[in-house]
Amino acid sequence: MLELTDDLRIGHPVIDADHQRLIEIINEFLEHSNEVNPQILHETLKSLLAYGREHFAREEGIQRQCLYPYQQGHSNEHKSLLDQVREIARAYFVAKTKPLNATSVQDVNELLKAWLIGHVKKFDTSMRDWVAPSLDMDAPRIKLASPDLAALIISPNERSRARLADLLSELGASKVLQAEDSITGLGMAFGDPVPDFIFCDLETEPLDGGAFAGALRGSNKAYITRIPLLLLHDAEDAEAIQNAMAAGASGVYPKSFNPTNLGRLLNQLLLR
Missing domain, CATH: 3.40.50.2300 (Response regulator)
Structure with a gap:
């Protein structure tokens, strides 16, 4: 089971709380990742899409408030992640162009890895010096x-x-x-x-x-x-x-x- 370790913490309470929720979604999926369970796959994708929409809107608002200079590139990355969720959901549950099997479990697993490691570790941690100190108006x-x-x-x-x-x-x-x-x-x-x-x-x-x-x-x-x-x-x-x-x-x-x-x-x- 994953935890919100120091290397994943940003230093802003709202963003860190949101990332804790992401880890909970991932852990819920990992509990069943050794089986092909359509309901778990479907619920995970639904949770990711709802989480992403809400979290990304909050995070981008915080970036603007703190004058984060790379907000546009960050926003593009958010859009890309949500597009990936929609594409996987479409392929397995809407158009049903792909069968639900071990490959579908691996696809979602790779998406979660990209989200946590590729995005949070690579992109979000770059915000630390901007969003954390800026909470102090007297700095x-x-x-x-x-x-x-x-x-x-x-x-x-x-x-x-x-x-x-x-x-x-x-x-x-x-x-x-x-x-x-x-x-x-x-x-x-x-x-x-x-x-x-x-x-x-x-x-x-x-x-x-x-x-x-x-x-x-x-x-x-x-x-x-x-x-x-x-x-x-x-x-x-x-x-x-x-x-x-x-x-x-x-x-x-x-x-x-x-x-x-x-x-x-x-x-x-x-x-x-």
């Missing part, structure tokens, strides 16, 4: 690596702009530009000084965050297309987030993000 903040960096904040909310501007100044930004609408902000992105990174409200007007990302990435000036763009939002909207990332945003985060990781995130984005 020391990492300063920007260069003292000569300019930022641009685009948001219709003056208080929101001012709060973020103060934070960026505290982290060491030499100049913080502000715009209340995306057209003005787009002009400032092409102005002087050219911002080293841009924050834009996902719901800004007249171009929303996704459209702003498209305009920025569609520039014929290479140095403009390389500017890190972080979009901020008030409410979870999976479709809007997906569209913004597809348009070229460097990341999409809630406005209530924990600022502990911000300096480290910006330093990392500037090195790409």
Whole structure:
């Protein structure tokens, strides 16, 4: 029987509790893995699909809150795992193109191994330094690596702009530009000084965050297309987030993000 050992722990209570549930699903299957039991196979796949949908949504929300920089690749990996579950379930229980035998037990066993070892150990453990320390709102903040960096904040909310501007100044930004609408902000992105990174409200007007990302990435000036763009939002909207990332945003985060990781995130984005 498997246990949630230290090499599998992430350090975030919600994620670790979810991973404990995954181990329980695996152990329940392993108890019957020496026999071909259609009901056990079916229940395991159903449990994995329900677990994956709920856990991945929670985990991706935590990643955004903690400014985890590799959230898009992680999300793609989540989608791949769920697609594998659906494909196996379809082959054995829907289309019934494969017979239920020892091979089907091995297929599910390999899927569980890939999920626990391939995903949790390989992908999830890389989140430790981002999601665990960021629970401490009073933790020391990492300063920007260069003292000569300019930022641009685009948001219709003056208080929101001012709060973020103060934070960026505290982290060491030499100049913080502000715009209340995306057209003005787009002009400032092409102005002087050219911002080293841009924050834009996902719901800004007249171009929303996704459209702003498209305009920025569609520039014929290479140095403009390389500017890190972080979009901020008030409410979870999976479709809007997906569209913004597809348009070229460097990341999409809630406005209530924990600022502990911000300096480290910006330093990392500037090195790409």
